[in-house]
Amino acid sequence: MYPGLPPSPEYSAGHEDFRASVRRFVEQNIVPYIDAWEEAGSFPRELYRTAAELGLLGLGFPEEYGGTPGDPFLEMAMVEELTRAGSGGLLASLFSHTIGAPPIVAGGSDALKARWLPSILAGETISALAVTEPSGGSDVANLTTRALRDGDSYIVTGSKLFITSGMRADVFTVAVRTGGPGAGGVSALLVEGNTPGLTRTPLRKMGWWCSDTAELHFDGCRVPAGNLLGTENRGFEVIMRNFNHERLALAMQAYGLARVCLDEASDWARERTTFGKALVGHQAVRMKLVAMATRIEATRAMLEDLMRRMQAGAMPVAQLCMLKNFATQTLQFCADHAVQLLGGMGFMRGTRSERIYREVKVYMIGGGAEDILSDLAARQLGWH
Numbered sequence: 001m002y003p004g005l006p007p008s009p010e011y012s013a014g015h016e017d018f019r020a021s022v023r024r025f026v027e028q029n030i031v032p033y034i035d036a037w038e039e040a041g042s043f044p045r046e047l048y049r050t051a052a053e054l055g056l057l058g059l060g061f062p063e064e065y066g067g068t069p070g071d072p073f074l075e076m077a078m079v080e081e082l083t084r085a086g087s088g089g090l091l092a093s094l095f096s097h098t099i100g101a102p103p104i105v106a107g108g109s110d111a112l113k114a115r116w117l118p119s120i121l122a123g124e125t126i127s128a129l130a131v132t133e134p135s136g137g138s139d140v141a142n143l144t145t146r147a148l149r150d151g152d153s154y155i156v157t158g159s160k161l162f163i164t165s166g167m168r169a170d171v172f173t174v175a176v177r178t179g180g181p182g183a184g185g186v187s188a189l190l191v192e193g194n195t196p197g198l199t200r201t202p203l204r205k206m207g208w209w210c211s212d213t214a215e216l217h218f219d220g221c222r223v224p225a226g227n228l229l230g231t232e233n234r235g236f237e238v239i240m241r242n243f244n245h246e247r248l249a250l251a252m253q254a255y256g257l258a259r260v261c262l263d264e265a266s267d268w269a270r271e272r273t274t275f276g277k278a279l280v281g282h283q284a285v286r287m288k289l290v291a292m293a294t295r296i297e298a299t300r301a302m303l304e305d306l307m308r309r310m311q312a313g314a315m316p317v318a319q320l321c322m323l324k325n326f327a328t329q330t331l332q333f334c335a336d337h338a339v340q341l342l343g344g345m346g347f348m349r350g351t352r353s354e355r356i357y358r359e360v361k362v363y364m365i366g367g368g369a370e371d372i373l374s375d376l377a378a379r380q381l382g383w384h
Contacts, residue, residue: 010073018074049122088207093165098249100172107238161215167213200215248306251328254299258335265338303323318381324368332360
């Protein structure tokens with residue numbers, strides 16, 4: 001296992017106690033079952049409640065609704081431990097509320113927040129975000145799903161694609177068009193999963209097998225006007241603000257999964273014997289391990305620097321875009337090298353590196369595809 005640097009000074013005894021509790025949760029509730037869950041394409045709903053009891057689902061949400069106080073370093077400690085199981089798909093579905101529920105916090109009425117947030121954070125209600133459409137993903141400003149006002153309701157018609165927790169979610173935060181073209185005509189609505197006219201189709205994926213993903217179709221769904229999140233035609237701001245934290249979270253996961261690849265490759269290189277000596281005894285192998293470690297340490301340094309800045313109140317959008325791209329490129333590099341070092345075993349089901357290798361591309365696409373984020377960073381930096 002790769003030892004890495006000692007924890008940064010920002011990690012207090014409280015952070016480390018929390019880390020230890022998350023590690024026990026992973027060892028007891030995830031590691032023994034994750035391979036079977038991946039093959040089954042799902043995991044037990046009860047896991048949401050178990051995670052909630054430990055305070056994992058509520059981390060960073062308001063205490064009045066059952067949230068858990070915390071800072072970015074507490075989240076980082078949690079993600080580092082959760083990624084040890086080597087399944088990004090599990091995290092995607094177990095924490096789909098971290099992209100579905102923040103718009104409720106930011107724009108929901110007091111009644112809406114009181115109705116939904118406590119049960120979401122208790123693991124009783126599953127929340128999901130529905131933004132991407134068949135006609136486009138990262139170009140949120142040009143979405144076409146329409147919501148027409150009809151008295152005290154909106155009538156929603158359209159489709160959403162690649163929706164994480166799309167099959168099992170009880171409530172969706174949906175980006176819709178209520179006005180004219182462009183960002184100025186976008187709103188956000190909370191749509192219950194049992195709304196008449198809403199149908200779901202499961203999707204099969206390269207990776208993230210245990211994370212259910214769906215296409216949603218809204219056929220004249222009647223949604224109460226009180227389910228509007230924020231102001232009509234101002235939903236784009238609520239949704240885009242949500243993306244900044246999503247990109248940070250994806251970078252954290254990419255970092256954690258890259259470390260898993262290095263750990264598995266390092267352990268294998270010590271145990272495997274070739275030509276009369278351990279695999280790690282070959283200089284070429286050591287160079288590969290060091291190359292992986294170098295990228296991992298650089299990613300950690302970028303992450304912790306931005307986490308400190310965000311903790312102080314900054315929101316460096318360009319740097320978040322660059323971090324997300326760099327972290328996922330690190331994951332791609334480390335997954336590729338780990339599978340190569342494991343040789344035939346790296347191609348076999350049951351190794352964490354094989355599963356992570358199949359998950360790399362979704363990290364490079366989700367939360368904003370690589371080229372889109374590079375262009376956004378350039379525009380944020382004045383290069384347009």
